[in-house]
Amino acid sequence: MNAPTNIQILKDAKGKPAFVVIPYPEYMSLTKQNAPTIPNAVVNKVINKDMTPIRAWREHLGLTQTEVARRLGISQSAYAQQEAKEPVRKATREKIAEALGIAAEQLAV
Numbered sequence: 001m002n003a004p005t006n007i008q009i010l011k012d013a014k015g016k017p018a019f020v021v022i023p024y025p026e027y028m029s030l031t032k033q034n035a036p037t038i039p040n041a042v043v044n045k046v047i048n049k050d051m052t053p054i055r056a057w058r059e060h061l062g063l064t065q066t067e068v069a070r071r072l073g074i075s076q077s078a079y080a081q082q083e084a085k086e087p088v089r090k091a092t093r094e095k096i097a098e099a100l101g102i103a104a105e106q107l108a109v
Helices: 024-031 040-048 053-060 065-072 076-084 090-100
Strands: 008-011 017-021
Touching: 040 053, 053 076, 053 090, 065 076, 065 090
Parallel strands: none
Antiparallel strands: 008 017
8 A cells, every 4th residue: 555655765876765855844843943942152151150040041131130020020139039049940930931031941951
């Protein structure tokens, strides 16, 4: 039975399979390229400057603690405490990520 397929197998000079061509959306789902990324500058701050991911992202985005605290509806000092500790609770991480305009997964450096 020959069912139609969107996959192509390209063979080498000896007739052995060498490459597979698949539709782009399928490739994206296989490689998870749709997942949010973390800029090198953020990773660098976490690793080389020993910052928490929350602080590294805030600085990368050019935001002040006061601005992020305002977005969260808390005081600057309360936000500073959350930014300094690691790890933070999942619910807190999700709220901070939303305030920063990023996905919560991006805070997991």
